[in-house]
Amino acid sequence: MFTSLLKIKPKIMLGYVFILICLGLALLVVSSRVTDLQKEVSYVSSHDMDVHDQVHSLLKNILDMETGMRGYVITGNEQYLDSYYEGSRNWQVTYDHIHQLISDNPSQVQSLDAIEETIKSWLKTSGEYVIRMKKDNNTAAINEFFKQNTGKKTMDQLRTQLDTFLVTEKVLTSTRVEQISKSNYNLKVVLFTILGLISIIAIVVALILSNSITNTIKQVTRKIRDITVMEGNLASRIEVRTNDEIRELAEATNELLASLEKTSWIQSSITEVSTLYQGIRDITVLSEAFIQKLAPLLEASYGVVYLKQYEGGQLSYVKIAGYAAYGQNHASTSFLSGEGLVGQCAVDKRIFLMDNLPDNHVKITSGLGISTPRSLLVAPILVDGRTEAVIELASLHQFESKHLTLIDSLQEKFGTAITSVRSRMEVERLLSESQMLTEELQAQSEELQTQSEELQMQQEQLRMTNEFLEEQNQFAEQKATELEKAKDELEEYSLQLKTSSQYKSDFLANMSHELRTPLNSIMILSQMLAESNGDMQMSEVVEYSRVVNAAGHDLLSLIDDILDLSKVEAGKIEIMQDEVNVTELPQSMELMFAPVAAKKELDFQVILEPDVPSVIVTDGQRLQQILKNLLSNAFKFTETGSVSMRIALAESARIKELFNRDPEGTILAISIKDTGIGIPIDKQHIIFEAFQQVDGTTNRQYGGTGLGLSICREFTRLLGGTIVVKSELQVGSTFTLYIPDGKEALSHPGSSYAQDQIAASSEQENSYRGGSSYSKSFFSEEGLSLDEPIHTDAQLFEGKTVLLVDDDARNVFALVSALEVKGITVVVAENGKEAIDLLTVKPDYDLVLMDIMMPVMGGYDAMKEIREGLELRHLPIIALTAKAMKSEKEKCLEAGASDYITKPLQMEQLFSLMRVWLTKQVKQH
Template identity: 45%
Template sequence: MYKNFKIGIRAKIILGYIVIILCLLASVIILNNQITSLQKERNFIIKYDSQVQTLTNRIEKYILDMETSQRGYIITGDSSYLEPYYKAEENWKVDFDQLHQLLENRENQQEKLNAIKVTIEQWISTSGEPTIQFKKENNTEAINEFFKVDVGRKDMETMRNQFDAFRSDENTFTQNKAKQLDQRNSKLTTGLFGILVLVSFISIIIASGISRSIVKTMKEVTQTIKEMAASKGNYRTRIHVKTNDEINDLANATNELLDAFERREWLQANLAEIVTKYQGVSAITKLAETFLAEMAHKTQSTFGAFYVREMHNSDVVFVKKAAFADAGDNVGIEQFKLGQGLIGQCALEKRMFINHDISKEYRVIGTGLGEAPPKSVFIFPIIFEDEVIAVAELATMTSYTVLHQELVKQVIETFGLTVNSILGRMEIVRLLNESRAMTEELQVQSEELQTQSEELQMQTEELTMINEQLEERSKEAETKSQQLEKAKKELEDSAEQLVLHSNYKSQFLANMSHELRTPLNSILILSEMLSENGNNNLTEEEMEFARVIHSSGEDLLALINDILDISKVEAGKIDIIFDEVNMSEMPQQIEQIFAPVAKKKHLELHISKADNVGDIFYTDEKRFQQILKNLLSNALKFTERGYVHVDIKQLDHGQLTTNMQEVSAEWLEIKVSDTGIGIPKDKHQLIFESFQQADGATVRKYGGTGLGLTICKEFAKLLGGWITLQSEEGKGSSFTLTIPSLPNGLNETVIDVAYEEVVATIEVPETIEEVQKQVNESRPVSPQEVEVFQGKNILIVDDDYRNIYALKAALENRGMNILVAKDGLECLEIMEKNNAIDLILMDIMMPNMDGYETMSIIRTKMNLTDLPIIALTAKAMKTDRDKSLEAGASDYISKPLNLDQLVSVLRVWLVSKGS
């Protein structure tokens, strides 16, 4: 630490003066503190003595005032004499407490003060207060008796003596304090003279030491320089200076100059010696061995290896060419690539590496007596024209100095040229040998080429003949191409005709559904009214007939709906709307619908949803629910005993194929399993075809049209998914619906690819109307409905008398007044004459003026915007509903009408109009 801390000559002189000044300053500070302390103690004594004397006198005066007031009151009886008495009685206690606190560090004086207090209180209690009380009571006899003894006089005398003794002790205490101050003052004067002597002595010592160090150092530097001059170029002598000042800097600079001269001489000598050693070497192996030996001796290395750059199969590798101090086994690895290990990194970065932290597992260095691990490793590249052409590695049991590193740097600056020269010379020799060998091979190949030329001449003639044949075939191909183009045109015309026929078929099915729904509407309404037996005039058998008619009508309606759905799918008229679906409510919705059916058939219905299913899923909710309801309806229909299970889960990422992941990251799997009749394996494909079931017995026993599975198969595909089937006859079935979450809609190209990955057999159960038929029961007209419908004027506009009759009977049964119009014109006439109509049931397909035009006139020309108009139509296309609402309908109901649905719609609009 002393060597690092430098003090110059100037600093030493200044430091000496600073020390002297600091000593003087310390003396002044100490003296000032002592004087200040004496002044404080003197002031304390004066203040303390003054306070004690003042408080003592005041207390004594208060007691004397109390005695005087007491005697004046006793003599005169005048109460004004008591005012000084009571005032003094209060004040002497305050001064006594203050005096007692002032003496808190003097217990002896406090005891005396307490004795005075006891005397005072005794006088007050035995003399002062009793005599005053006697006087107030005019007890002259008691007063005379008291003054015969007069104990109060003795107390007052005792008090005065106690105060005199107290003051005497205080005077003695004050005098002792004054004597102590005098003694401290004498000591302070003596100490001041001692400090002055000490400071002077220190100043003399510092001045003498500084001057002696400067003179001694100058003499040492001068003597050393003279010895160096007399040695005639011997740079090993060094100047040794013990001080750390400017003279030391001069000596260090001279020593560094000598060190630089010595290093330069050593470097030049060793560099010349090494270069001389490998001059004239023509082989790279010999050059590497010579280089390693010389560098090891000069850097005190005990281990080494030399690697040269080569090309192996277009890869750059460095191959070992020589080693130093091989202890029996090969020194170093045989070869390495750029960046492989520390040596490979050295070649890659083109810079030297020195590592002093060597692991104990590193290769040991062998000697005749034993082996030991190295302490330092030195790796350096040999560069020529900015390319590493060789790498050398040295190891030592000591450490590589800066001088060793500098020697290596200077040697490899020119050594790269030597290595490249030898490698170039060796490459020339190798190429010369290869050239000789290639010349011999060329002569042999020339003879072979001559033979091949003759063979090619013959092949040319053959190719000419083949070319002529190809030209003839080309003409034939052009003719066939024209024929194919014509066939293609005919196929395109056929495709257009197929599209046109498909549109005709869809329109035909839509019109046919209208024609079927119209009479079916009357059948359903009237049969339902008969089955309710509102007038109680039908027998049980007649009511059963009505229920059979109603059930058959609903079955016919289901068939019409299925046919219509098939036509929509084939015509591409179904709109798929992808939106949010609340999956958290799905199990409860399924259970509410199907639990009564399962309970009725004594089946176990279990619905489970996995934890990994999110609350929100993106698909077409209407088609999705229709598939699920049909699957469950099918399972319940074909299961006589056991259970029906619904398992909802989300597929894990590992279960998704590449194409499925391209479609969506979220896929839902809903499995509907049952213990029903099962499906034979040879029928798995058949049941997905239109109007097909497993066998004739199934149709006879369970009914159904065979369209449901086909519809649901198409719906699943429109949602981007598929349905798979696992079933054995007599062991139940398991249908699995797999669909993706599609927030942005359907990418049909990607979906088709994903769909082709799944070999699916798909089955969908019959429509939900069949389940609702089993759940819903006919109910009588309630009093609440009568109250809502009572006296309401309903206008029925329809050209079919059967519908009019059925609707009129059903609505009049609920207390409504019914008006009838056969077409739109008659409707407008009734509207002009009757403004008390509460609601209109408007058929769409009518002669003269259809429902669309009629509703438009009512809304625009008659300006009846608040009148509820319910559109009734047997057409079930989505465009029919939209067109009805655009024309002015308040709501829309498709035929055949469901009586409960009609009543519910009427209730909503009549209540809304009333409110």
């Protein structure tokens, strides 16, 4: 399946992109329909109303001419002719306008032509005629004209024609209005149909993606549970067919299991081989038992033990025991020092490994035939730097790394056993010689009495022999003590192996529990959302989505912890040293953990000592991850009281104690102090070990996998620092992080910055020595005093207008949706140039959210233009940047930003910044 090849984040993004594409297509359809509807409405409002107005204007022109003509006839005052002449001049213009408007309607054009003929007829037979007769004082003709009533008839005909024309236009307008209403109804039907289809598509996509994610997590969880049930079957492996973060989790777990399996095999093999030494008093028996036990463990088909001997004052190594090695006639039985691989191995005191042996080197015989080994291993057996023996092994397969590790671990133990057995054999030989001498002395007692001088000499020899025997006895007792010590060490190794296995079992159980807990919430709530059929209230949908999102974050955080530790153990973590602004640490930590402190009703403050340098060189990302882990633990295990973080310079005596060097250079001491449950003394030495916790059971009060402090330790080691913990039960704990400045570390290559030191103490915390401290709050940088009125979100955000400048439609959609919920009016500009144009027309926005990376004009240039070109120096601007560089804040502030926030945006953090600047605006106004 295609989704199995994608990671979790691309899967989710693919779903969102698909839904956004559907929404975009729907918007295109709806937009087209709205445009058509708008054209129809515009036609009615502009065309039909204009026609009606112009017809009434034409009628007015005619009435003005009739009124002017009658006034002049009655009074003889030519001023009445002004309205006549004005109407005579304007009616033709009005008529032409009407004719242009209705040119697409032939019937109305014909009616309008008839109206024109009537008007011209009236002007010719009535208006002009009567005025001319009046000017000629032809009263009789005027009386005759009015007696015949010719002008009134023509005017009545004209009014009837205009009324008919208007009625027709009104009917056309009504028809168009009905058509618009029908189109509006059709638009609603299309809109609701599209919304329904998009909702169905969104649910289907959500089901497909959630199943794709949860199915792979189920596989990992099921395999971890199976491993836990099998009580330490380290040979089992997790198989995952997906290519997402779950695959990385499975691979990291498989690597961990392989490492544990290798360690377990080595320890158990050492125990098996070491138990063979007990009770053996003969060097040949010891060698035979050793090679016959070791060869099968290493999957070797041939093995020989060569023991160091002195023959004629010459050192050589003689074959004393073998495994499937008899019958090799051409093989040498002894080697001088430096002779052949055996002799050279004894001289070099190192392991020789040869692969791809020639066919005639050695043969492995059996009843069915003869085989040729492909790999040869020659290893020295050392005691106090001396080569006591050499072992030679041959295998049909290549030797593995665990085989070489086992050989390396057994070298000195087998050598000690050889020395011990040899000592016992020498003591027994000397005792046997002593017994024989005693018997001889008893048998020759009379002869000795007569030979006093000889007897004295023999007695002196006997005394010397006894002294030598006493020395050998003491030496034997010393070796016996060493053997007892070796036995105790083996028992301790066995106990450590058992403890490690228990920690491993607890870790796997906890891992299964930690994975199932958020996964259970995701599966149940997503199923409820899928099966709701639209009956669920919006508030329930929002709450369920919030819980699913939180569970997803917990799951992702757990995966990140395991992957981080796996990368550290694999040596894949790279330290990126850069300048880190220390003065920003209090702000970022307060911004991150102030809501947690408020929720748990705990006091929280960050203290920055004044003598701390503003900038150090280290890996800022790893430093922040260490601090976040330590603060998270502090809040996690603290129910009442306070949590504090103090940044200071390390004391000289402390530097010398922890780093074993002179107190030169800069080392920060960052202390995280809480009033939580504390750590028992007997547990303080294990809390930094991977998978180990004070309480590792699945029914413990506090959750977690026990990886946080282990990751802190590894990151601290990579940064060249160390962590010290002081704790007391029911009083609290203080974790102090010592981080060196990378500039000094580079100038002292021989220093011991990289020491991996974790110190623990149950002492009460000492008070901080020297210097003044002050509490730096995030809001202190804005001039807001404690006695200012506190505005609720409804009071502060309602009715505010925000200019959002961002070219990413997804970010715009998300931000507009979140801001409009708060009652904020949002105006959007796609780049800095559009923002400048909008501010030029309307500069009275309450706040500007400015993205940095945009086409046409970026955020830096836009902010400079706003401040300098438009001279809007008091308009709050919050920069939205995806860059995580250390100097990004200074760069944004220098360009004109009031504040800045990094992407991905945390909406509560953004709302917090907006509250600060909107409150400041309220105060200024």
